[in-house]
Amino acid sequence: MQRETRQRRAIREALEVAGHPLSPRELHEAAQARVDGIGIATIYRNLKALQEDGFLVPVELPGEPPRYEVAGKAHHHHFHCRACDRVFEVEGCPGNLRSVTPPGFKLERHEFVLYGLCEFCVAA
Amino acid sequence: MQRETRQRRAIREALEVAGHPLSPRELHEAAQARVDGIGIATIYRNLKALQEDGFLVPVELPGEPPRYEVAGKAHHHHFHCRACDRVFEVEGCPGNLRSVTPPGFKLERHEFVLYGLCEFCVAA
DNA sequence: GTCGTTGCAAAGCGTTTGCAGCCTA
DNA sequence: TAGGCTGCAAACGCTTTGCAACGAC
Numbered sequence: 569m570q571r572e573t574r575q576r577r578a579i580r581e582a583l584e585v586a587g588h589p590l591s592p593r594e595l596h597e598a599a600q601a602r603v604d605g606i607g608i609a610t611i612y613r614n615l616k617a618l619q620e621d622g623f624l625v626p627v628e629l630p631g632e633p634p635r636y637e638v639a640g641k642a643h644h645h646h647f648h649c650r651a652c653d654r655v656f657e658v659e660g661c662p663g664n665l666r667s668v669t670p671p672g673f674k675l676e677r678h679e680f681v682l683y684g685l686c687e688f689c690v691a692a
Numbered sequence: 693m694q695r696e697t698r699q700r701r702a703i704r705e706a707l708e709v710a711g712h713p714l715s716p717r718e719l720h721e722a723a724q725a726r727v728d729g730i731g732i733a734t735i736y737r738n739l740k741a742l743q744e745d746g747f748l749v750p751v752e753l754p755g756e757p758p759r760y761e762v763a764g765k766a767h768h769h770h771f772h773c774r775a776c777d778r779v780f781e782v783e784g785c786p787g788n789l790r791s792v793t794p795p796g797f798k799l800e801r802h803e804f805v806l807y808g809l810c811e812f813c814v815a816a
Numbered sequence: 817g818t819c820g821t822t823g824c825a826a827a828g829c830g831t832t833t834g835c836a837g838c839c840t841a
Numbered sequence: 842t843a844g845g846c847t848g849c850a851a852a853c854g855c856t857t858t859g860c861a862a863c864g865a866c
Contacts, residue, residue: 571840571845592830607848612831614846628754630803633830647797658794662786665806670782672811673771679754679805682789687796695820695865716856731823736856738821757855 570621578602579614580623589627589635589655629655629681645680651689658682694745702726703738704747713751713759713770713779751779753805769804775813782806 582598583590590598596611615636618624627635629648635655647656662680669675706722707714714722720735739760742748751759753772759779771780786804793799 573840573846575847605848608830609832609849610847613833616832626755630752630754630805631750631758634755645792647794650800656794656797658792660792662788662792662804664786664788668769668782668784668786669806669808670771670780670811672814673780673806674809674814675806676774676808678807679803681754681803682793682797682799683802684793684800685798687794690796690798697821697865699822729823732855733824733857734822 570617574603575599575606575610576614576618578606579611580618583624583636583638589637591633591635593633595636627655628679645682647682647684647686649686649689650683651685651692654686656686694741698727699723699730699734700738700742702730703735704742707748707760707762712781713761715757715759719760752803753779769806771806771808771810773810773813774807775809775816778810780810 578599579595581602582595586594586598592608592611592615595615596606596608599606599611615624619626619636622639624636625639627637627646629635629646632648641657642659643661644657644659645661647658648654649656665675665678702723703719705726706719710718710722716732716735716739719739720730720732723730723735739748743750743760746763748760749763751761751770753759753770756772761781765781766783767785768781768783769785771782772778773780789799789802
């Protein structure tokens with residue numbers, strides 16, 4: 569069974585408050601502000617548990633350490649700003665997926681990442 | 693400057709012959725068939741050196757260890773087979789990139805990854 | 817002969833796991 | 842009170858680095 573501990577609550581709250589995907593290290597720091605002395609192993613164990621419970625989903629970007637965000641969002645992709653390093657959600661899909669799939673292959677899933685400058689860094 | 697050793701030649705040839713991106717471990721195994729006793733550290737050191745020379749480029753997929761392929765190929769993306777874990781090149785682009793870019797953002801680059809079963813694993 | 821390169825082993829670094837004690841239900 | 846949960850430290854897998862010997866030029 570799942571128990572409600574101070575540590576688990578701190579981790580859930582930190583993720584909800586952040587508003588953007590957090591890496592394990594960032595999450596550890598954020599959770600430590602709520603529960604002093606919380607261990608990094610507890611972070612990893614709860615990341616796994618909360619993922620299995622469907623509370624959060626991993627956000628994996630190429631060449632980046634994994635981040636985690638609260639689950640339940642609509643299908644979306646990501647825009648990674650090279651200047652401020654923030655990740656933004658983008659709506660919609662480019663389509664035409666089947667046309668680029670090699671013959672004989674079975675397409676089940678796709679990831680799509682845009683890179684460049686976000687609206688804030690374009691201005692700066 | 694750069695010297696032509698058996699090990700370096702074996703690594704270059706293994707990458708050229710493979711025809712698809714290789715992970716450091718895969719490359720180590722392939723190179724070992726050409727130069728017995730080649731060390732994993734040599735693989736990593738040459739991956740870095742050949743990358744700086746512009747001979748190869750890294751292929752980073754979300755949540756995956758990096759793979760490497762020979763540079764200079766036409767614009768393409770990748771298909772990752774969940775069964776055999778191999779990565780294949782796919783030609784073409786889905787297009788429509790501008791339509792999914794949020795207004796005000798500057799799009800500079802994009803990555804696109806297909807997931808599913810390759811032709812060999814579909815048959816099996 | 818010079819000095820870039822190699823194999824080995826040890827060191828890093830992020831993540832996982834074993835364990836004894838703690839604490840939620 | 843039972844057994845899931847925690848902190849600690851050790852273990853782990855992948856990558857990097859120190860070092861003495863090797864070998865391309």
